[in-house]
Amino acid sequence: MKILITGTEGYIGARMAPIFAAHGHDITGLDIGFYRDGCLYLDPLGMPTAPRTIFRDLRTVVPRDFEGFDAVVHLAELSNDPLGQNRPEITFKINHEGSVLIAKAAKQAGVKRFVYASSCSVYGFGSGGDFLDETSPVNPQTAYAHCKVNVERDLKLLADGDFCVSFLRNATAYGPSPRMRFDIVLNDLCALAWTKKKIAMVSDGSPWRPIVHIEDIIESVRCALEAPAAAVNGEIFNVGATSENYRIREIADIVARAFPGCEVSAGPPSKDNRSYRVSFKKIETKLPGFRSRWTAQRGAEELRKLFERIDFDQQIFEFRPYTRLKQLKYLQRTGQIDDDLFWRSA
Helix, strand or coil: CEEEEECCCCCCHHHHHHHHHHCCCEEEEEECCCCCCCCCCCCCCCCCCCCEEEECCHHHCCHHHHCCCCEEEECCCCCCHHHHHHCHHHHHHHHHHHHHHHHHHHHHCCCCEEEEEEEHHHHCECHHHCEECCCCCCCCCCHHHHHHHHHHHHHHCCCECCEEEEEEEECEEECCCCCCCCCCHHHHHHHHHHHHCEEECCCCCCCEEEEEEHHHHHHHHHHHHHCCHHHHCCCEEEECCHHHEEEHHHHHHHHHHHCCCCEEECCCCCCCCCECEECCHHHHHHCCCCCCCCCHHHHHHHHHHHHHHCCCCHHHHCCHHHCHHHHHHHHHHCCCECCCCCECCC
C-alpha cells in the first residue's frame, strides 16, 4: 500500500514510518519540521528505511499533494493540551481547519483510506468514574480536545463507499521514540525518576487517565488500514486496553517500582478537572487483528533500560524539543517562526 503519513518527524510518526515500511508499505512523510533538532537516540530500524518527506505546513496542502496514494494517516497537529491552549485560535486553524483540509484534499485526489489520530481527551471529565466508550457523550475541556471533536464530526460527513475514514481515539501515549516527548505523563515520570530519584507530584494524583504504548497505537493504525472497509469506515475506536486505566498517583508508583530508589510524594488537589476512565472493548472485539500488548510496568522498565543505554541525564531531559511548547516558544523567540506558527524566510 502506498501511504502518506503526516507528522513523520513527530513522536509517533518517527516510529510508525519505519515499522510500516518493514511491513512492506511504501511510505512518504509530510511534516513541518518543528522538532527536527531533537533526536534522543538512533533507531537502527529507521535509518535504512527513513521515508521521503515533504516539508510543508498542513495548512497549505492541495489535492495534487495526495495524488497516487492509497491511504493517508493523519498525525500532524499541535500535539497536547498546553500547546493547544498557548494560542487557541491558531490551534483551531491547524488542528481543526487544517485537518479537514487534508481530508478533503485526499478525497479529491482519489485516496481510498484515511485514518485520523484522535484522542481519548475528548471525554474530558467522566461523571462518577464510569468507564466511557465510543457511544458516551464527549466533554472536551481544552482547545486541543474541542478540535478533535470537530474533526471527527466534519470527517464523518466525508466518509462514503469511495473514501473510508477511521477514527482512532488514542489513550495518552508513552514509550520511546527518536523524536521523544517528555510532556506526557509516564515518559515524564520516568525521566524524573532517573534524573532526580524523586517524583514530586504537583497534585494529589487522583485524576484517572488511560495510557497506551506507542507501539500499540502504531499497530492499531496498521490494522485499521488493512481491515475490510466495511469493518472500519466511519467507525471510532478507543485505542488502548481497559486494564490500563490508572490514577496519576498509580502511574507514579508503577514508575517508582521500575526505578529502584525513587521516592514519590503527592501535592494538593489539582484545579485541572480532566479525569476519565475508558473502555477499550470495541477495539479488542471489532478491529480485526488488533491486540494491545503493553502494560505501564513493562513500558516503565523499557524506558529505564533505554536511559541506561544512552547515558540519559538532566541536560537531555530538559532539551527543548522534547517538550513541545518549549520548542515552539524557542522558535518564536528566535524569529524562526511567526506568531501564527509559519516558518519565516531566511
